Amino acid sequence: MTRQKPAPLFLFALVLIAAVALGAARAAEGDPGGRSGLKVPRFASLRAPEVNLRTGPGVRYPVDWVLSYRGMPVEITNEFDTWRKVRDWQGTEGWVHQSMLSGRRTVIVRAGVAPMRREPSSGAAVVARVQRKVLGRLLSCQGAWCRVEVSGLRGWMQRSAIFGVYPKEKIE
Numbered sequence: 001m002t003r004q005k006p007a008p009l010f011l012f013a014l015v016l017i018a019a020v021a022l023g024a025a026r027a028a029e030g031d032p033g034g035r036s037g038l039k040v041p042r043f044a045s046l047r048a049p050e051v052n053l054r055t056g057p058g059v060r061y062p063v064d065w066v067l068s069y070r071g072m073p074v075e076i077t078n079e080f081d082t083w084r085k086v087r088d089w090q091g092t093e094g095w096v097h098q099s100m101l102s103g104r105r106t107v108i109v110r111a112g113v114a115p116m117r118r119e120p121s122s123g124a125a126v127v128a129r130v131q132r133k134v135l136g137r138l139l140s141c142q143g144a145w146c147r148v149e150v151s152g153l154r155g156w157m158q159r160s161a162i163f164g165v166y167p168k169e170k171i172e
Contacts, residue, residue, distance in 0.1 A: 044102060046067055052066055052100075058095075069108075071102075075087045107165060109130050113131055115129055124156070130150055145158060
């Protein structure tokens with residue numbers, strides 16, 4: 001009696017199933033497995049005015065939230081293939097497709113009204129008072145201060161008043 005060789009299609013199917021299972025296990029365990037080669041965590045911003053935040057890395061996962069601030073900063077905390085796990089300024093987490101993200105650095109005012117100053121000093125003249133949830137473009141940071149642009153105005157805001165930059169991150 002001779003043994004039959006497995007059909008090539010059958011072997012291909014087994015390899016494909018194993019690869020999908022490994023990828024799903026890596027995503028569930030928090031293994032980045034990403035393809036970008038960029039460091040994680042990092043900040044990015046939303047490219048579209050509405051972005052679906054899914055419970056997992058793929059279209060088969062349900063939409064948990066819809067983020068609706070184009071340009072809003074998000075922190076990328078994990079990667080899986082073309083999907084990025086993000087956290088918004090309020091702590092909401094989920095997965096978005098990489099095409100919905102931009103590398104442009106932005107900030108959002110965390111709470112209350114934050115003064116934007118002419119120079120990076122608490123004693124400097126106030127250029128504007130920026131409301132909670134207002135978005136701005138991140139220009140640079142030095143020490144406890146970041147230079148931002150909001151509605152065409154440029155000035156310095158305390159790093160602790162904004163989301164979109166790490167406490168000791170240097171931006172030039």
